[in-house]
Amino acid sequence: MLEILVGLIALSFGAGFVGALSGLGGGVFIVPALIIAAHMPMVVAIGASLISVVATSAGASVAFVRDGWTNLRVAMVLECATVTGAVVGALLTGMIPAVILEVLFALMMLQSAYFTLSKQDDVLVEHGDPLARRLQLVGDVPDDAGNLTHYETVNLPAGGALMVVAGLMSGLLGIGSGALKVIAMDYYMHIPLKVSSATSNFMIGVTAGAGALVFLARGNVSTSVAAPVALGVTAGALLGSRILPHADVRILRLVFVVILVLIAIEMGWRAIQGI
Amino acid sequence: MAASTDIHTQAAENEDRILRFWTPILLWTILLVAAVILVFGLILMTSKPDFYVARFHAAQAQRFVAKTSFAERVALAAHGDPHSVMTLGLYTLTLVPLARVAFSFLLFVKERDYAYIGFTAYVLTGLIVGMLLGRMG
Numbered sequence: 001m002l003e004i005l006v007g008l009i010a011l012s013f014g015a016g017f018v019g020a021l022s023g024l025g026g027g028v029f030i031v032p033a034l035i036i037a038a039h040m041p042m043v044v045a046i047g048a049s050l051i052s053v054v055a056t057s058a059g060a061s062v063a064f065v066r067d068g069w070t071n072l073r074v075a076m077v078l079e080c081a082t083v084t085g086a087v088v089g090a091l092l093t094g095m096i097p098a099v100i101l102e103v104l105f106a107l108m109m110l111q112s113a114y115f116t117l118s119k120q121d122d123v124l125v126e127h128g129d130p131l132a133r134r135l136q137l138v139g140d141v142p143d144d145a146g147n148l149t150h151y152e153t154v155n156l157p158a159g160g161a162l163m164v165v166a167g168l169m170s171g172l173l174g175i176g177s178g179a180l181k182v183i184a185m186d187y188y189m190h191i192p193l194k195v196s197s198a199t200s201n202f203m204i205g206v207t208a209g210a211g212a213l214v215f216l217a218r219g220n221v222s223t224s225v226a227a228p229v230a231l232g233v234t235a236g237a238l239l240g241s242r243i244l245p246h247a248d249v250r251i252l253r254l255v256f257v258v259i260l261v262l263i264a265i266e267m268g269w270r271a272i273q274g275i
Numbered sequence: 276m277a278a279s280t281d282i283h284t285q286a287a288e289n290e291d292r293i294l295r296f297w298t299p300i301l302l303w304t305i306l307l308v309a310a311v312i313l314v315f316g317l318i319l320m321t322s323k324p325d326f327y328v329a330r331f332h333a334a335q336a337q338r339f340v341a342k343t344s345f346a347e348r349v350a351l352a353a354h355g356d357p358h359s360v361m362t363l364g365l366y367t368l369t370l371v372p373l374a375r376v377a378f379s380f381l382l383f384v385k386e387r388d389y390a391y392i393g394f395t396a397y398v399l400t401g402l403i404v405g406m407l408l409g410r411m412g
Contacts, residue, residue, distance in 0.1 A: 001324040004331055005316070041337040055368050058298075058305045065298040072290045076379060076394045083398050087405035135390060139287075205372030210402050212369045217409030222334035223362045224327055227312050230368060234309060 005228055011037055012232025016056060019233070020240025021247060022256040023197070024112050025204065026233040027053045027175035031105065032263045035270075040225065042098045046174030048226040050090075050212035052233035053176045057205035059238055064198035071139050071199045074153070074191065075206075078199075081160045082181070082207040085167025090214035093172055102271035105173050109264035113257045115179040122192045128152030132189075141192045151192055159189040171211035176204035293382050301371050312364040319357035326358070373402055 011033050019026035027049045034045035064070050093101070128138065132153040140148040166180035178200050185196035215221050319327055351359035380395035
Protein backbone atom coordinates (compact mmCIF):
# COMPACT_ATOMS: atom_id res chain seq x y z
CA MET A 1 0.00 0.00 0.00
CA LEU A 2 2.76 2.42 0.94
CA GLU A 3 4.41 2.11 -2.47
CA ILE A 4 1.10 2.87 -4.24
CA LEU A 5 0.58 6.00 -2.14
CA VAL A 6 4.16 7.21 -2.43
CA GLY A 7 4.10 6.53 -6.19
CA LEU A 8 0.85 8.47 -6.68
CA ILE A 9 2.02 11.42 -4.60
CA ALA A 10 5.43 11.52 -6.35
CA LEU A 11 3.76 11.38 -9.78
CA SER A 12 1.32 14.14 -8.84
CA PHE A 13 4.02 16.26 -7.24
CA GLY A 14 6.02 16.10 -10.48
CA ALA A 15 2.95 16.99 -12.57
CA GLY A 16 2.09 19.95 -10.31
CA PHE A 17 5.69 21.16 -10.34
CA VAL A 18 6.03 20.99 -14.14
CA GLY A 19 2.53 22.44 -14.56
CA ALA A 20 3.42 25.48 -12.44
CA LEU A 21 6.78 26.02 -14.16
CA SER A 22 5.22 25.79 -17.63
CA GLY A 23 2.22 27.97 -16.70
CA LEU A 24 -0.08 25.33 -18.19
CA GLY A 25 -1.30 23.90 -14.85
CA GLY A 26 -1.04 20.42 -13.38
CA GLY A 27 -4.03 18.90 -15.22
CA VAL A 28 -2.23 18.82 -18.57
CA PHE A 29 0.46 16.59 -17.04
CA ILE A 30 -1.37 14.59 -14.34
CA VAL A 31 -3.99 13.09 -16.68
CA PRO A 32 -1.44 11.40 -18.99
CA ALA A 33 0.77 10.54 -15.98
CA LEU A 34 -2.11 8.69 -14.30
CA ILE A 35 -3.06 6.92 -17.52
CA ILE A 36 0.45 5.94 -18.61
CA ALA A 37 2.27 5.37 -15.30
CA ALA A 38 -0.54 4.41 -12.89
CA HIS A 39 -2.63 2.51 -15.49
CA MET A 40 -5.77 4.43 -14.60
CA PRO A 41 -8.75 4.63 -16.96
CA MET A 42 -9.34 8.03 -18.58
CA VAL A 43 -12.48 8.77 -16.51
CA VAL A 44 -10.70 8.15 -13.18
CA ALA A 45 -7.72 10.28 -14.26
CA ILE A 46 -10.01 13.13 -15.35
CA GLY A 47 -12.00 13.10 -12.08
CA ALA A 48 -8.84 13.18 -9.95
CA SER A 49 -7.26 15.84 -12.14
CA LEU A 50 -10.26 18.20 -11.97
CA ILE A 51 -10.12 18.27 -8.16
CA SER A 52 -6.37 18.89 -8.15
CA VAL A 53 -6.83 21.73 -10.67
CA VAL A 54 -9.33 23.40 -8.31
CA ALA A 55 -6.86 23.19 -5.41
CA THR A 56 -3.88 24.54 -7.35
CA SER A 57 -5.88 27.38 -8.92
CA ALA A 58 -6.77 28.75 -5.47
CA GLY A 59 -3.12 28.64 -4.42
CA ALA A 60 -1.77 30.29 -7.54
CA SER A 61 -4.40 33.05 -7.64
CA VAL A 62 -3.33 34.58 -4.31
CA ALA A 63 -0.26 36.37 -5.70
CA PHE A 64 -2.16 37.63 -8.77
CA VAL A 65 -5.01 39.00 -6.65
CA ARG A 66 -2.60 40.59 -4.15
CA ASP A 67 -0.83 42.42 -6.98
CA GLY A 68 -4.12 43.57 -8.53
CA TRP A 69 -3.85 41.74 -11.85
CA THR A 70 -7.16 39.85 -11.69
CA ASN A 71 -10.15 41.46 -13.44
CA LEU A 72 -13.22 40.21 -11.54
CA ARG A 73 -15.75 41.54 -14.05
CA VAL A 74 -14.07 39.90 -17.03
CA ALA A 75 -13.90 36.66 -15.03
CA MET A 76 -17.57 36.71 -14.07
CA VAL A 77 -18.81 37.43 -17.60
CA LEU A 78 -16.63 34.76 -19.19
CA GLU A 79 -17.34 32.19 -16.45
CA CYS A 80 -20.91 32.04 -17.77
CA ALA A 81 -19.40 30.53 -20.93
CA THR A 82 -16.79 28.28 -19.29
CA VAL A 83 -19.17 26.82 -16.69
CA THR A 84 -21.73 26.01 -19.40
CA GLY A 85 -19.04 24.25 -21.44
CA ALA A 86 -17.56 22.47 -18.39
CA VAL A 87 -20.88 21.04 -17.19
CA VAL A 88 -21.76 19.81 -20.70
CA GLY A 89 -18.23 18.41 -21.14
CA ALA A 90 -18.27 16.58 -17.79
CA LEU A 91 -21.68 15.10 -18.56
CA LEU A 92 -20.46 13.95 -21.99
CA THR A 93 -17.33 12.29 -20.59
CA GLY A 94 -19.36 9.30 -19.43
CA MET A 95 -20.82 8.85 -22.93
CA ILE A 96 -17.87 9.52 -25.24
CA PRO A 97 -15.51 6.58 -26.01
CA ALA A 98 -12.03 6.83 -24.43
CA VAL A 99 -10.45 6.76 -27.92
CA ILE A 100 -12.06 10.10 -28.83
CA LEU A 101 -11.01 11.61 -25.50
CA GLU A 102 -7.42 10.47 -26.12
CA VAL A 103 -7.44 12.09 -29.59
CA LEU A 104 -8.86 15.32 -28.12
CA PHE A 105 -6.22 15.23 -25.40
CA ALA A 106 -3.44 14.80 -27.96
CA LEU A 107 -4.80 17.79 -29.93
CA MET A 108 -4.98 19.91 -26.78
CA MET A 109 -1.35 19.03 -26.02
CA LEU A 110 -0.31 20.25 -29.47
CA GLN A 111 -2.37 23.42 -29.01
CA SER A 112 -0.65 24.01 -25.63
CA ALA A 113 2.77 23.46 -27.25
CA TYR A 114 1.93 25.99 -29.97
CA PHE A 115 0.65 28.44 -27.33
CA THR A 116 3.87 28.06 -25.31
CA LEU A 117 6.00 28.90 -28.35
CA SER A 118 3.93 31.73 -29.78
CA LYS A 119 3.44 34.18 -26.90
CA GLN A 120 3.44 37.72 -28.31
CA ASP A 121 3.49 41.27 -26.97
CA ASP A 122 0.30 42.98 -25.80
CA VAL A 123 -1.83 44.93 -28.28
CA LEU A 124 -3.91 47.22 -26.06
CA VAL A 125 -7.00 49.10 -27.22
CA GLU A 126 -7.99 52.47 -25.78
CA HIS A 127 -11.64 52.33 -26.84
CA GLY A 128 -13.48 49.10 -26.33
CA ASP A 129 -16.63 48.15 -28.21
CA PRO A 130 -20.03 49.29 -26.84
CA LEU A 131 -20.97 45.96 -25.24
CA ALA A 132 -17.67 45.69 -23.35
CA ARG A 133 -17.93 49.31 -22.21
CA ARG A 134 -21.50 48.80 -21.06
CA LEU A 135 -20.32 45.84 -18.95
CA GLN A 136 -17.31 47.87 -17.68
CA LEU A 137 -14.80 45.32 -18.97
CA VAL A 138 -11.96 47.79 -18.49
CA GLY A 139 -8.97 48.19 -16.21
CA ASP A 140 -5.54 49.68 -15.61
CA VAL A 141 -2.16 47.93 -15.73
CA PRO A 142 1.21 49.27 -14.65
CA ASP A 143 3.80 49.56 -17.44
CA ASP A 144 7.55 48.92 -17.02
CA ALA A 145 8.01 52.41 -15.53
CA GLY A 146 5.22 51.84 -13.01
CA ASN A 147 2.74 54.19 -14.72
CA LEU A 148 -0.82 52.98 -15.05
CA THR A 149 -2.02 52.25 -18.59
CA HIS A 150 -5.76 52.06 -19.22
CA TYR A 151 -7.08 49.14 -21.28
CA GLU A 152 -10.47 48.33 -22.69
CA THR A 153 -11.75 45.19 -24.37
CA VAL A 154 -13.27 44.16 -27.69
CA ASN A 155 -14.74 41.04 -29.35
CA LEU A 156 -16.59 39.74 -26.30
CA PRO A 157 -18.76 37.33 -28.37
CA ALA A 158 -15.68 35.73 -30.00
CA GLY A 159 -13.89 35.50 -26.64
CA GLY A 160 -17.02 34.04 -25.06
CA ALA A 161 -17.34 31.43 -27.81
CA LEU A 162 -13.76 30.29 -27.28
CA MET A 163 -14.45 30.18 -23.53
CA VAL A 164 -17.29 27.72 -24.13
CA VAL A 165 -14.77 25.50 -25.97
CA ALA A 166 -12.27 25.96 -23.11
CA GLY A 167 -14.91 24.89 -20.58
CA LEU A 168 -15.93 21.93 -22.75
CA MET A 169 -12.31 20.73 -22.96
CA SER A 170 -11.90 21.21 -19.19
CA GLY A 171 -14.94 19.08 -18.39
CA LEU A 172 -14.12 16.48 -21.05
CA LEU A 173 -10.40 16.12 -20.36
CA GLY A 174 -9.88 17.18 -16.74
CA ILE A 175 -7.61 20.10 -17.54
CA GLY A 176 -7.81 23.79 -16.63
CA SER A 177 -7.74 24.91 -20.29
CA GLY A 178 -5.64 27.90 -19.25
CA ALA A 179 -3.95 28.13 -22.65
CA LEU A 180 -7.29 28.49 -24.46
CA LYS A 181 -8.59 30.98 -21.89
CA VAL A 182 -5.52 33.19 -22.23
CA ILE A 183 -5.80 33.10 -26.04
CA ALA A 184 -9.48 34.15 -25.81
CA MET A 185 -8.67 37.11 -23.56
CA ASP A 186 -5.28 38.17 -24.90
CA TYR A 187 -5.62 37.51 -28.64
CA TYR A 188 -9.35 38.08 -29.24
CA MET A 189 -10.33 40.54 -26.52
CA HIS A 190 -6.97 42.41 -26.35
CA ILE A 191 -6.69 42.12 -22.58
CA PRO A 192 -3.03 42.52 -21.45
CA LEU A 193 -1.27 39.14 -21.18
CA LYS A 194 -0.58 39.36 -17.46
CA VAL A 195 -4.20 40.34 -16.71
CA SER A 196 -5.34 37.50 -19.01
CA SER A 197 -3.12 34.99 -17.18
CA ALA A 198 -4.25 36.16 -13.73
CA THR A 199 -7.93 36.24 -14.70
CA SER A 200 -7.62 32.84 -16.40
CA ASN A 201 -6.11 31.43 -13.23
CA PHE A 202 -8.98 32.84 -11.18
CA MET A 203 -11.49 31.31 -13.61
CA ILE A 204 -9.83 27.88 -13.82
CA GLY A 205 -10.92 26.99 -10.28
CA VAL A 206 -14.57 27.67 -11.08
CA THR A 207 -14.43 25.92 -14.46
CA ALA A 208 -12.71 22.83 -13.05
CA GLY A 209 -14.98 22.99 -9.99
CA ALA A 210 -18.04 22.79 -12.27
CA GLY A 211 -16.67 19.64 -13.93
CA ALA A 212 -15.50 18.16 -10.61
CA LEU A 213 -18.95 18.60 -9.04
CA VAL A 214 -20.52 16.61 -11.91
CA PHE A 215 -17.91 13.85 -11.44
CA LEU A 216 -18.37 13.80 -7.65
CA ALA A 217 -22.15 13.77 -7.91
CA ARG A 218 -22.00 10.92 -10.46
CA GLY A 219 -19.74 8.89 -8.14
CA ASN A 220 -16.91 8.93 -10.71
CA VAL A 221 -14.23 10.19 -8.34
CA SER A 222 -12.11 7.57 -6.61
CA THR A 223 -11.12 9.05 -3.23
CA SER A 224 -8.18 6.62 -3.07
CA VAL A 225 -6.76 8.18 -6.23
CA ALA A 226 -8.03 11.78 -6.08
CA ALA A 227 -6.93 12.52 -2.48
CA PRO A 228 -3.21 11.74 -2.89
CA VAL A 229 -3.24 13.32 -6.36
CA ALA A 230 -4.73 16.57 -5.00
CA LEU A 231 -2.11 16.68 -2.23
CA GLY A 232 0.79 15.92 -4.55
CA VAL A 233 -0.22 18.33 -7.34
CA THR A 234 -0.87 21.17 -4.87
CA ALA A 235 2.51 20.71 -3.15
CA GLY A 236 4.31 20.46 -6.52
CA ALA A 237 2.56 23.57 -7.82
CA LEU A 238 3.45 25.58 -4.71
CA LEU A 239 7.13 24.66 -5.09
CA GLY A 240 7.06 25.27 -8.87
CA SER A 241 5.56 28.74 -8.48
CA ARG A 242 8.34 29.63 -5.97
CA ILE A 243 11.10 28.50 -8.33
CA LEU A 244 9.56 30.03 -11.48
CA PRO A 245 10.78 33.64 -10.92
CA HIS A 246 14.41 32.38 -10.77
CA ALA A 247 14.22 29.98 -13.72
CA ASP A 248 15.44 30.51 -17.30
CA VAL A 249 12.05 30.72 -18.99
CA ARG A 250 13.37 30.36 -22.58
CA ILE A 251 15.01 26.99 -21.90
CA LEU A 252 12.06 25.80 -19.83
CA ARG A 253 9.70 26.72 -22.65
CA LEU A 254 11.57 24.53 -25.13
CA VAL A 255 11.71 21.61 -22.68
CA PHE A 256 7.97 21.83 -22.08
CA VAL A 257 7.19 21.96 -25.78
CA VAL A 258 9.14 18.71 -26.24
CA ILE A 259 7.29 17.11 -23.28
CA LEU A 260 3.91 18.23 -24.63
CA VAL A 261 4.64 16.88 -28.10
CA LEU A 262 5.79 13.55 -26.62
CA ILE A 263 2.57 13.32 -24.55
CA ALA A 264 0.54 14.14 -27.67
CA ILE A 265 2.30 11.34 -29.59
CA GLU A 266 1.75 8.84 -26.74
CA MET A 267 -1.95 9.73 -26.36
CA GLY A 268 -2.45 9.68 -30.13
CA TRP A 269 -0.74 6.26 -30.33
CA ARG A 270 -3.01 4.94 -27.55
CA ALA A 271 -6.02 6.17 -29.49
CA ILE A 272 -4.81 4.42 -32.67
CA GLN A 273 -4.25 1.20 -30.71
CA GLY A 274 -7.76 1.49 -29.23
CA ILE A 275 -9.51 1.80 -32.60
CA MET B 276 -19.52 61.74 -16.94
CA ALA B 277 -17.34 62.54 -13.92
CA ALA B 278 -19.99 61.09 -11.59
CA SER B 279 -20.14 57.96 -13.73
CA THR B 280 -16.34 57.58 -13.57
CA ASP B 281 -16.44 57.98 -9.78
CA ILE B 282 -19.03 55.22 -9.53
CA HIS B 283 -16.89 52.94 -11.74
CA THR B 284 -13.78 53.66 -9.65
CA GLN B 285 -15.67 52.99 -6.42
CA ALA B 286 -16.99 49.72 -7.83
CA ALA B 287 -13.50 48.65 -8.93
CA GLU B 288 -12.13 49.43 -5.46
CA ASN B 289 -14.92 47.41 -3.81
CA GLU B 290 -14.21 44.45 -6.11
CA ASP B 291 -10.48 44.67 -5.44
CA ARG B 292 -11.10 44.81 -1.70
CA ILE B 293 -13.35 41.76 -1.65
CA LEU B 294 -10.90 39.81 -3.86
CA ARG B 295 -8.00 40.61 -1.55
CA PHE B 296 -10.03 39.77 1.54
CA TRP B 297 -11.40 36.39 0.47
CA THR B 298 -8.61 34.92 -1.62
CA PRO B 299 -6.13 34.26 1.26
CA ILE B 300 -8.98 32.91 3.42
CA LEU B 301 -9.90 30.45 0.69
CA LEU B 302 -6.25 29.44 0.25
CA TRP B 303 -5.96 28.70 3.97
CA THR B 304 -9.19 26.72 3.76
CA ILE B 305 -7.63 24.60 1.02
CA LEU B 306 -4.42 24.09 3.03
CA LEU B 307 -6.44 23.13 6.11
CA VAL B 308 -8.56 20.66 4.12
CA ALA B 309 -5.38 19.25 2.53
CA ALA B 310 -3.94 18.72 6.04
CA VAL B 311 -7.13 16.94 7.15
CA ILE B 312 -7.00 14.68 4.04
CA LEU B 313 -3.35 13.92 4.77
CA VAL B 314 -3.97 13.03 8.43
CA PHE B 315 -6.98 10.82 7.68
CA GLY B 316 -5.11 9.26 4.75
CA LEU B 317 -2.38 8.23 7.19
CA ILE B 318 -5.03 6.89 9.61
CA LEU B 319 -6.60 4.89 6.74
CA MET B 320 -3.17 3.63 5.71
CA THR B 321 -2.42 2.29 9.17
CA SER B 322 -5.90 1.10 10.16
CA LYS B 323 -7.23 -0.40 6.89
CA PRO B 324 -4.37 -0.90 4.42
CA ASP B 325 -6.24 -3.63 2.50
CA PHE B 326 -9.26 -1.35 2.04
CA TYR B 327 -7.13 1.30 0.34
CA VAL B 328 -5.41 -1.20 -1.97
CA ALA B 329 -8.78 -2.75 -2.93
CA ARG B 330 -10.23 0.70 -3.78
CA PHE B 331 -7.12 1.58 -5.81
CA HIS B 332 -7.39 -1.60 -7.90
CA ALA B 333 -11.15 -1.04 -8.30
CA ALA B 334 -10.35 2.41 -9.75
CA GLN B 335 -7.83 0.85 -12.15
CA ALA B 336 -10.59 -1.47 -13.35
CA GLN B 337 -13.04 1.48 -13.52
CA ARG B 338 -15.34 -0.22 -11.00
CA PHE B 339 -16.86 2.57 -8.98
CA VAL B 340 -18.31 1.58 -5.65
CA ALA B 341 -22.06 2.24 -5.36
CA LYS B 342 -22.87 5.89 -4.75
CA THR B 343 -23.15 6.87 -1.10
CA SER B 344 -25.53 9.73 -0.40
CA PHE B 345 -24.10 12.93 0.99
CA ALA B 346 -26.04 12.45 4.26
CA GLU B 347 -24.68 8.92 4.68
CA ARG B 348 -21.19 10.18 3.94
CA VAL B 349 -21.50 12.88 6.62
CA ALA B 350 -22.82 10.32 9.12
CA LEU B 351 -19.90 7.98 8.39
CA ALA B 352 -17.42 10.86 8.67
CA ALA B 353 -18.96 11.89 12.00
CA HIS B 354 -18.18 8.38 13.25
CA GLY B 355 -14.56 8.90 12.24
CA ASP B 356 -14.52 6.81 9.04
CA PRO B 357 -11.27 8.04 7.42
CA HIS B 358 -12.37 7.31 3.84
CA SER B 359 -15.57 9.36 4.30
CA VAL B 360 -13.65 12.24 5.90
CA MET B 361 -11.28 12.25 2.89
CA THR B 362 -14.23 12.21 0.45
CA LEU B 363 -15.87 15.15 2.26
CA GLY B 364 -12.49 16.89 2.10
CA LEU B 365 -12.54 16.52 -1.69
CA TYR B 366 -16.06 17.99 -1.76
CA THR B 367 -14.86 20.94 0.31
CA LEU B 368 -11.89 21.54 -2.01
CA THR B 369 -14.28 21.62 -4.96
CA LEU B 370 -16.66 24.02 -3.26
CA VAL B 371 -13.96 26.62 -2.47
CA PRO B 372 -14.03 28.42 -5.86
CA LEU B 373 -17.81 28.31 -5.79
CA ALA B 374 -17.68 30.22 -2.52
CA ARG B 375 -15.75 32.89 -4.38
CA VAL B 376 -18.56 33.19 -6.94
CA ALA B 377 -21.10 33.38 -4.11
CA PHE B 378 -19.15 36.22 -2.44
CA SER B 379 -18.97 38.03 -5.79
CA PHE B 380 -22.74 37.62 -6.14
CA LEU B 381 -23.25 39.25 -2.73
CA LEU B 382 -20.89 42.08 -3.70
CA PHE B 383 -22.85 42.82 -6.88
CA VAL B 384 -26.13 42.67 -4.93
CA LYS B 385 -24.68 45.28 -2.57
CA GLU B 386 -23.65 47.42 -5.55
CA ARG B 387 -27.08 46.85 -7.18
CA ASP B 388 -25.31 45.95 -10.39
CA TYR B 389 -28.09 43.96 -12.00
CA ALA B 390 -26.14 42.74 -15.03
CA TYR B 391 -23.47 41.17 -12.82
CA ILE B 392 -26.06 39.84 -10.36
CA GLY B 393 -27.41 38.01 -13.42
CA PHE B 394 -23.96 36.72 -14.52
CA THR B 395 -22.99 35.41 -11.07
CA ALA B 396 -26.45 33.92 -10.50
CA TYR B 397 -26.13 32.14 -13.87
CA VAL B 398 -22.75 30.67 -12.87
CA LEU B 399 -24.07 29.51 -9.48
CA THR B 400 -27.17 28.02 -11.11
CA GLY B 401 -25.02 26.25 -13.72
CA LEU B 402 -22.90 24.68 -10.98
CA ILE B 403 -25.96 23.47 -9.06
CA VAL B 404 -27.67 22.15 -12.22
CA GLY B 405 -24.45 20.33 -13.19
CA MET B 406 -24.34 18.66 -9.78
CA LEU B 407 -27.99 17.61 -10.01
CA LEU B 408 -27.56 16.26 -13.55
CA GLY B 409 -24.43 14.40 -12.41
CA ARG B 410 -26.41 12.87 -9.55
CA MET B 411 -29.07 11.66 -11.98
CA GLY B 412 -26.60 10.46 -14.61
